[in-house]
Amino acid sequence: MSSVIWYIYEFARKKWIKRFLDAKTDPEIAESPSRFRDFPQVQKELCISCGACVASCPSPGAIKLVRDDEMEMAYPVINESACIRCGFCVEVCPTEPKTLKTGENYLIKEEYRILPQETLYVIDDYLCIRCEKCIDACKVGAISSKDNIITIDQSKCVSCGDCIKTCPIKGAIKEVFITNIDEQKEIINLLVKSLEEAINLEVERVRKLPDYDPEKLIKLEFPLSKIMERALEILPDEEKVTKIVENITDRLKINVITWDEEKCKGCRLCIDECPTGALTYNEEKGVTERDPDKCLRCSICYQTCPFGVPGLYTARFLLRDGRILITLKPSQIRG
Amino acid sequence: MTYVPIGPIHPGIKEPLRIKLKTEGERVVAAEVDLGYFYRGVEQIAKGKPWQKVVYLSERVCGICSHFHPVTFIEGLEKIADCEPPLRAQYLRVIIGELNRIQSHLIANAIYFLAIEHETLAIYLLNVREKIMDLTEMITGNRVHYAWNIVGGVRMDIKESQKKKILENLDIVEPAVYRYRKMFKTGALLGLRSKDIGKMSKEDAIDVRAVGPTARGSGVKFDWRQKHPTFTDYFDFKPVWRKEGDNYARIMVRFDEILESIKMIRRAIDELPEGPIRKEYKIPEGSIDNRYEAPRGEVTYIFETAKNGIIGDITIRTPTIMNLEACVKHMFNDSPTIADAVAIYQSIDPCIACTERVTIVDEDGRKKDFRGMNNLRRMFTQGDER
Missing domain, CATH: 3.30.70.20 (Alpha-Beta Plaits)
Known part of the structure; x- marks a missing residue:
């Protein structure tokens, strides 16, 4: 019995109970420090939708430009499950005052080149x-x-x-x-190779038509979807691949050499002129043969041949609606 | 002769790896270790990215030493650009780096004390560590991943009020560390489970290329900070070392390094020079092999940059791969009990997540032993023989 009295005496003290009633959280725990980098806050009205924050973000998919129909502008939206809270987007934001804010990072001025150039x-x-x-x-x-x-x-x-x-x-x-340079080279090589193959097949066909006029332009088409699957294996980003192809087709120029063995009389003038040894004389048939893998497309044989065995065409390209338009022009050089 | 496996999932070890212990009765005679549960492919992600994005990726190689990975990478870039960051930025890097080292050593020792079942001391150390974590949060904005370093300096300056707060917290931490160090030094039970256990001689440590506190506990007087210009020019740094080479020595080296780091932070705050904290750089083409002393030992970054600051080939080597080799080869071969084997393993402060760099598997998905030149040669020249 005495112990019960002791417990009541011990716990029912005024000071002791008051501690529970007036309990307050330590301000240090409740308030985050002024530099604490929380998820960035977006103020839509300041945004110029330049996309610098998206370009700077090191975490894939953490920040996206989303179009708002009401404001007729795209503004950044932060995916909190992917954001790593580095505050990089805040640092690169070019508006004044800044669209994005986190911690004290918005005080850092954009003086340095920290936006990665892709x-x-x-x-x-x-x-x-x-x-x-x-x-x-x-x-x-x-x-x-x-x-x-x-x-x-x-x-x-x-x-x-x-x-x-x-x-x-x-x-x-x-x-x-400027990134993925090796992959870009591979895609360009793939494109050039497949274009050349396609052109060679078509040129042979067109040249053998009865009403073929050597002065006329030949117009062909090459759908981009033919190489897309293989290109995506090299670089799995369809948008990038299309842009790389678009950039390259503007200035790409391919020389196509055709070889008409029926006309060859076996004079062997071209064999000595060829700089890579792509031409060989076939004694059985009595004609000169061309190895397309060794050929440089330098057109020296075309200028040398007195019988018109080699034909030279220049191909130019234009990308439109997922198709590459090819214009083949017979060469103006005369031997 | 029996084999006792520990892991990959085991309450005694914090991260997945498999240790196969060869035992005679209770006595451990030899051990094998098996990595490969944690591979993340950081190098593959980094390849072909601009350097600005790789800085934050390198920070995520390790969570505990999250200052040292970016700083090693960034110093490499600065060496390629052939430029030195401003002096104030160098001092600020020392302050954050040493705070990071203190918290890393505190948690390493705490985990060791958990492994030898001395939970009181472990929780004490974790409690003290919280003060340091508060400081890093206050200065850099985050507790773990600081995002504080950038090529050419640091991202934010330190304020007068923050300097005061650092000194205040260090005044709490330093006597506490002295007290726990004394407890460890004089406690009978702690000494029984630490002294003369997991011994490694100096020759063995040099032979297996042990680094960091593991090597310094065995009498190797080497620390990469001795060769770092900031530490040699402004801090006259001397490495902490002990000659015993057992668990006790490794833990004591860490305690002494904490005290050394506290001294260095105080000195850095006293002598903090005025001036800018950041410079602008352009990264040219080049390649570099850069090293830095992380809490666990030497971190190596070997990489090359292409045009416009794009990172080419990159190789990262973390300290634990060497220390784990040392642990398996020299420390396990005479440990009195199996319980001590876990303590020995924790005393080298392993970090498996940052160690897993490469795993070579054959066509059926079986792992291959690629250690040793003969194994490598057989694999790449004669194809699959084994």
Whole structure:
């Protein structure tokens, strides 16, 4: 009995009970420090939808530009399950004041080149008509005109691509990927190889038509879907592959050499001229044969041959609606 | 002769790996270790990315030493660019780096004490560690992944009020560490389970290329901070070492390094020079082999940069791969009980997540032993013989 009295005496003390009633959390635990990097907060009204935050993010899929119909603008949305809270997007944001905020990172000014360059925007001075539309379109003031030459300041560029959209000349501003260089080379090699194969087959067919006119242009088509599957094995990004193909088709030029053995009289003039030894004389048939794997397409044999055995065609390309349009032109060089 | 397997999932070890112990009665005679449960392919992800993205990837190689991986990578980039960061940034890197080292050593010792079933001391150490974690959160904005280093310096400056808070917390941590160090030094039970267990001689340590506190506990007087310009020029750093070579020595080296680090942080705050904290760099093409002293030992980054700052081939080597080799080859071969084997394993402070760099498997998915030149040669020249 005495122990029960003791317990009541011990626990029913006024001071002891008061501690429970007035309990407060330690402010250090409840309040995060001023630098604490929480998930970035987005203020839609300041955004210029340049996409610098997306380009800078090291975590895939953590930040995306989502289009808002009401504001007619795209603004960043943060996926909290993928965000690693590095605060990089806040640091690169070019608006003043910043669209994104986290901790004290929004105080850091964008003085340094920390935005990773995956694409490089280059103005082709030869094609540029100096309309200066891109200068007005650029939201960060990276494009400037000096001595009538328009240049892009790479340290200010945020790779948003607005200049390409406004440019009236196709190919005057180019978007060049600087990552995945090895994969790009492989894709270009694949494209050139498959184009050449396709052209060779078609040229042989067209040349043997009865109403063939050697002065006429030959127009062909090559659907991009033929190589897409193999290209995606090299680089699994359909958008990138299309852009790489688009960039390369603008300036690609392929020389096609045809070989008509029926015309050959076996004079062997071309064999000594060939720089790689691609031409060999076949004694059984009495004609000269060409090895396309060794051939450089230099057209020396075409200029040497007095009987017109080799034919030289120049192919130019244009990408439109997922098809490559091919224009084959007989060469103007005469031997 | 019986074999006792430990792991891959086992309450005694924190991360998945398999240790196969060869025992005679209770006595452990030899051991084998089996890695390959944790491969993440960091190098493959890093290849072909711009350097700005790889800095944050390298931070995620290891969670405990999350300052040292990016700093090794960044210093390599700075060496390629042939430029030195501002002095204030170097001092700030020392402060955060040493805070990171303190918390890493505290948790390493705490896990060792859990392994020898001295939970009181373990929880004490974890409690002290919380003070250091608060400091890193206050300075950098996060407890674990700091995102604090960048090529050319650090991202944010330190404030006067923060300096004060660091000194305040260190005043709590230092006497506490002294107290726990004394408890470990004089406790009879702790000494019984630590002294003369898991012995490795200096020659063996050099032979298997042990690094970090594991090597320094065996009398190897080497620390990569001796060769680092910031530490040699402004801190006259001397490595902590002991000659016993047993579990006791390794734990004591870590305690002494904590005290050394506290001294260094105090000195850095006292002498913190004024000036900018960041410079701008352009990364040219080049290649580098850069090393740095992480809490567990030497971290190596060998990589090359292509045009426009794109990272080419990259190889990361973390300290645990050498220490694990040392542990298996020299420490396990005379441990009195199986319970001690777990304690020995924890005393080298293993970090399996950052060690798993490569696993070679054959066509059927079986793992292959690629250690040793003969095995490698057989694999690559004559095809599948075994």
